[in-house]
C-alpha cells in the first residue's frame with residue numbers, strides 16, 4: 001500500500017469493518033491512497049434483480065475450523081446467493097474451499113468501485129451496508145473514500161474493499177484514478193431521477209476504460225427505492241433493467257434508508273467476486289505447476305482433477 005498526502009485519519013474500527021477515511025467530505029486535504037489492485041475477474045451479466053434473492057447467508061457456518069478472525073453472522077455466506085440460473089458455487093470452487101486448497105487463503109480481497117452522479121446515494125448505500133447507519137443530510141464526497149468489509153465465504157475469509165467515489169464533476173479526475181484494478185463496478189443511479197440513469201452509461205464507460213476488457217462484474221443499482229412505489233417504481237425499474245441488459249450488468253433496486261436489499265446485494269457482490277478469485281487462483285496454480293524452467297510448458301495428457309473444467313462462472317454473461 002502506498003500512501004501519499006496530508007491527512008490520513010484512521011477511524012475507530014468496528015468489529016467487522018476496517019475503515020480508512022480518504023479525503024472524506026468536508027475535510028480539506030486530499031489524500032491519495034493507492035492499493036495494489038486486487039486480481040481482476042469476470043464479467044458482468046444481464047440478470048435483472050428486483051426482489052430479494054434466495055440467500056442463505058448468515059444461516060449456516062462452515063463446520064471447518066475457522067481460518068481467520070470470526071466475522072459477524074451476517075457476513076457469513078455458506079451457499080451461493082442465487083440469482084438467475086446458477087444455484088451453487090462452481091464445483092471447483094466448492095471443492096477447493098472444502099479442501100482449503102487455496103494459495104493465498106485468508107488474504108483474499110477484491111476491489112469494488114462505486115460510481116454514479118452526485119447525490120444518487122453511493123455513500124449512503126455503502127454506509128448502510130458497512131455501518132448500518134443512514135444519514136439524511138447530504139455531505140458531498142471529496143475525491144474518494146473506502147471501506148473494507150470482511151466476509152467468510154464457504155468457510156474462507158474474504159474481504160471487499162469498497163471504494164466510494166465522488167459524483168461531483170470537479171472531483172471526477174481524482175476519483176477516476178482509483179478505478180483501476182476493480183473486480184466489480186457498481187454504477188448507481190437515483191430511481192427518482194431518470195437523468196442519473198442516463199448518465200450511468202458514461203460512468204461505466206469511464207470505469208471500464210481503466211480496466212481490462214471483460215475483467216469486471218458490472219452491477220447497475222437503483223437507489224432510494226423507498227421514495228417510489230406502484231407504477232412509478234415499476235416504470236423506473238423497467239427502464240433500468242433495459243439498460244442493465246445493454247450494459248451486461250446485473251440490476252438491483254435498493255434503499256439505504258430502509259435497508260431494503262442492501263445486505264443481499266453486497267452478499268451477491270462478495271460471492272461472485274470470491275468465486276471468480278478462487279477460479280483465477282486455481283487457474284494460476286495449475287498453469288504454474290505445468291510450467292518448468294523458463295517458459296517450457298509440459299503438455300500433460302490428463303489434467304489433475306482440480307484443473308479440470310476451470311472456466312468462468314456460468315453466471316457471467318459478457319465475455
Ligand SMILES: Nc1nc2c(ncn2[C@@H]2O[C@H](COP(=O)(O)OP(=O)(O)OP(=O)(O)O)[C@@H](O)[C@H]2O)c(=O)[nH]1
Nearest residue numbers: 118119120121122123124136138141167224256257
Ligand atoms: N430517501 C432516501 N434518501 C437517500 C437514500 N440514499 C441516500 N439518500 C439521500 O440522498 C442524499 C445523497 O446521498 P449520498 O449518499 O451522500 O450521495 P452520493 O452519491 O454519495 O453523493 P456524492 O458524494 O456527492 O457523490 C443524502 O441526503 C441521503 O440522505 C435512500 O435510500 N432513500
